[in-house]
Amino acid sequence: MARTWDRLTIPGKALFVLIPLLAVLTAGLIITIALFGQQILDILIFNLPIVRFVLAATVLLLLAPPIAFVIIYMEMKIIALMNLRIGPDRVGPWGSLLSTVHGLKVLMKEDFTPTRADAVVFTWAPVVVFAAAALSALVLPFAPGLYGQDFNLGLLYFFAIGGMTVVGLLMGGWSSFNKYSLLGGLRSAAQIISYEIPLTLSVVGLVLLAGTLSLNTIVVQQGAVYDAAGNLVRGGWFLDWYAFRQPLGFLIFAIAATAEANRTPFDLTEADSEIVAGFATEYSGMRFGFFFFAEYINVFIISAITTVLFLGGWNAPFPAPHISWIINPGAFGIGLLFLVALVPLIGTLVLAAPFYLFRSNTRWWVALILGFLLFNVIAGGLITLWAYINFDWVAGLVWFMGKTFGLVFLFVWMRGTLPRVRIDQLMSFAWKWLLPASLLNLFVTALAIVVIDALRHPR
Amino acid sequence: MSLLSGLVPGLGIAKGMALTLRRFFAPKATVMYPEMPADVATKFRGRLQLLYDEYGALKCETCFQCAQACPIECIDMGGVDTRGRFHVHWGAPETYGERREESAMRRSGRTVPDQAYEHFASFDLTTLDEILDGYDHDPKRMLQMLEATQAAFGYLPVAAIKRISEKTGAWYATIYGTASYYGHLRFEPPSNTAQAGEVSARRASDETYLAALGASLGGRPGGDA
Numbered sequence: 001m002a003r004t005w006d007r008l009t010i011p012g013k014a015l016f017v018l019i020p021l022l023a024v025l026t027a028g029l030i031i032t033i034a035l036f037g038q039q040i041l042d043i044l045i046f047n048l049p050i051v052r053f054v055l056a057a058t059v060l061l062l063l064a065p066p067i068a069f070v071i072i073y074m075e076m077k078i079i080a081l082m083n084l085r086i087g088p089d090r091v092g093p094w095g096s097l098l099s100t101v102h103g104l105k106v107l108m109k110e111d112f113t114p115t116r117a118d119a120v121v122f123t124w125a126p127v128v129v130f131a132a133a134a135l136s137a138l139v140l141p142f143a144p145g146l147y148g149q150d151f152n153l154g155l156l157y158f159f160a161i162g163g164m165t166v167v168g169l170l171m172g173g174w175s176s177f178n179k180y181s182l183l184g185g186l187r188s189a190a191q192i193i194s195y196e197i198p199l200t201l202s203v204v205g206l207v208l209l210a211g212t213l214s215l216n217t218i219v220v221q222q223g224a225v226y227d228a229a230g231n232l233v234r235g236g237w238f239l240d241w242y243a244f245r246q247p248l249g250f251l252i253f254a255i256a257a258t259a260e261a262n263r264t265p266f267d268l269t270e271a272d273s274e275i276v277a278g279f280a281t282e283y284s285g286m287r288f289g290f291f292f293f294a295e296y297i298n299v300f301i302i303s304a305i306t307t308v309l310f311l312g313g314w315n316a317p318f319p320a321p322h323i324s325w326i327i328n329p330g331a332f333g334i335g336l337l338f339l340v341a342l343v344p345l346i347g348t349l350v351l352a353a354p355f356y357l358f359r360s361n362t363r364w365w366v367a368l369i370l371g372f373l374l375f376n377v378i379a380g381g382l383i384t385l386w387a388y389i390n391f392d393w394v395a396g397l398v399w400f401m402g403k404t405f406g407l408v409f410l411f412v413w414m415r416g417t418l419p420r421v422r423i424d425q426l427m428s429f430a431w432k433w434l435l436p437a438s439l440l441n442l443f444v445t446a447l448a449i450v451v452i453d454a455l456r457h458p459r
Numbered sequence: 460m461s462l463l464s465g466l467v468p469g470l471g472i473a474k475g476m477a478l479t480l481r482r483f484f485a486p487k488a489t490v491m492y493p494e495m496p497a498d499v500a501t502k503f504r505g506r507l508q509l510l511y512d513e514y515g516a517l518k519c520e521t522c523f524q525c526a527q528a529c530p531i532e533c534i535d536m537g538g539v540d541t542r543g544r545f546h547v548h549w550g551a552p553e554t555y556g557e558r559r560e561e562s563a564m565r566r567s568g569r570t571v572p573d574q575a576y577e578h579f580a581s582f583d584l585t586t587l588d589e590i591l592d593g594y595d596h597d598p599k600r601m602l603q604m605l606e607a608t609q610a611a612f613g614y615l616p617v618a619a620i621k622r623i624s625e626k627t628g629a630w631y632a633t634i635y636g637t638a639s640y641y642g643h644l645r646f647e648p649p650s651n652t653a654q655a656g657e658v659s660a661r662r663a664s665d666e667t668y669l670a671a672l673g674a675s676l677g678g679r680p681g682g683d684a
């Protein structure tokens with residue numbers, strides 16, 4: 001027995017342990033569900049908010065790296081195109097897997113902790129920064145019914161959790177045992193705290209108009225109003241968005257958000273050409289990677305919150321024509337089976353026929369491949385259209401993601417264009433211009449509300 | 460415009476953003492080199508380079524064929540002959556002269572030659588001119604001319620070959636090639652008089668010698684360009 005065990009390779013030993021363990025655990029899970037399934041379900045339903053929170057947090061943490069990868073790829077590609085270069089084009093289609101490869105590369109690098117650094121704080125700093133970025137997405141309404149939590153302090157929660165980034169940056173800067181890191185950390189803390197004030201104040205005017213801090217409600221207020229029968233009552237056009245009711249607030253928010261997300265022209269926190277990444281000087285490997293993940297998640301989050309607050313969230317920019325075109329797959333009966341089996345085949349053949357018949361130099365298998373691809377494109381398009389029309393949340397997600405990634409493009413575009421400002425310019429702009437402007441916006445909004453209220457309800 | 464840009468805040472930013480957006484859609488400057496070879500003229504032959512054989516010796520035999528074939532006469536080459544004795548040169552005189560100018564040499568970091576130094580001993584050209592007159596400056600009778608020259612001087616001085624080239628209109632390289640083809644023509648003074656008399660001895664029966672030579676060359680008496 002011992003000799004047989006010794007002969008196994010290390011993967012063999014791992015499998016030898018894991019497979020029985022998995023089998024036992026699966027059997028146990030099935031038995032537990034069979035015996036106590038109802039009770040567990042009851043407990044889960046009873047604690048639905050907690051379940052929802054855990055589920056949403058897990059989903060967001062899982063979704064964060066892919067979103068960051070997409071944005072990193074966008075940044076590389078778009079800036080390259082703006083520099084008259086081609087950019088990444090080797091790994092994956094149009095180089096789209098390059099950021100994934102970058103992530104793997106970072107994972108393989110040495111994870112170094114400097115001597116006499118505060119190891120615990122040093123390790124937790126990227127976690128705090130990443131968690132602050134990822135968890136602030138909990139309150140974002142992605143689509144009707146598709147949000148982590150909807151509570152009436154959503155906006156406050158967002159700014160509070162987002163402000164935790166500063167703690168993480170200071171932790172990283174302080175624990176590195178390096179005076180330059182410390183200076184970098186303090187510098188980025190100064191920048192982010194300075195811009196947090198106009199950022200928050202510029203939203204107060206909007207909050208006065210909306211009368212709520214719930215992000216979901218704010219989005220609903222910017223959309224169309226339907227009656228019980230599903231007919232459009234009023235609104236639905238993009239002019240209802242808060243960007244048109246709070247233009248100054250929108251402008252201030254956009255500028256302050258750029259600084260908040262450490263994006264060009266306010267990326268002094270990183271400033272790799274001047275201060276070698278500031279607070280992150282001593283970081284390497286995946287801990288450094290997490291700072292950068294957090295930065296790109298932040299770009300997404302900031303774009304998303306701008307979309308939610310000012311650009312109508314998941315609302316389409318025009319009133320959606322109400323179409324009830326519902327196909328119930330169950331209505332086909334046994335025909336559904338034939339449909340699923342035969343339609344791809346027939347579609348492929350029908351679409352391949354023109355290529356084969358009218359282009360004499362196309363071989364039959366090339367024509368078949370072309371037909372199959374064409375069928376997939378058409379079927380995928382039709383299914384997407386069907387989902388868009390029938391499901392509110394699909395349509396909402398399409399518009400929300402479209403607007404958000406439009407803003408991400410804007411951020412990247414700005415990075416491809418604008419040079420970095422100086423630290424004194426950055427600070428004086430925040431305190432001398434943005435803060436008075438946001439206060440002005442707040443006062444004018446409050447005054448307008450009071451005056452309009454007085455005109456509508458004269459004493 | 461400058462007044463306007465001073466008055467409107469953010470106009471410069473808008474201009475810059477517009478520029479990058481135009482660049483975004485503009486054709487790209489990247490050359491996908493290994494997959495897409497660079498677009499060059501059809502006449503392009505790449506960099507001129509002398510090759511070495513497997514023993515590390517230069518393969519170039521200074522035959523000047525490349526220089527003669529060059530359609531735009533851009534090849535300017537110089538070196539020593541196959542036996543490593545004499546300086547030979549091919550190239551447009553003006554280019555050559557330009558490159559040999561003192562300032563050009565200095566700029567390119569080469570040693571500046573001593574202007575007073577003379578490569579080849581000057582010699583009396585009247586003998587040579589008489590020989591050439593005798594053959595009517597006909598380049599088709601090059602071998603006879605060269606043999607007569609060698610008979611007169613004992614060898615073929617570079618200055619003589621230059622003179623022949625000048626008078627007959629044949630290229631220096633051609634004459635050099637012709638001369639280097641035949642073993643009995645030499646480019647250095649003979650070491651003794653017996654050697655010097657060799658050519659004259661062999662030229663005793665000019666016609667039979669040429670006929671034999673022509674037969675060995677496939678009915679083509681040598682020397683024509």
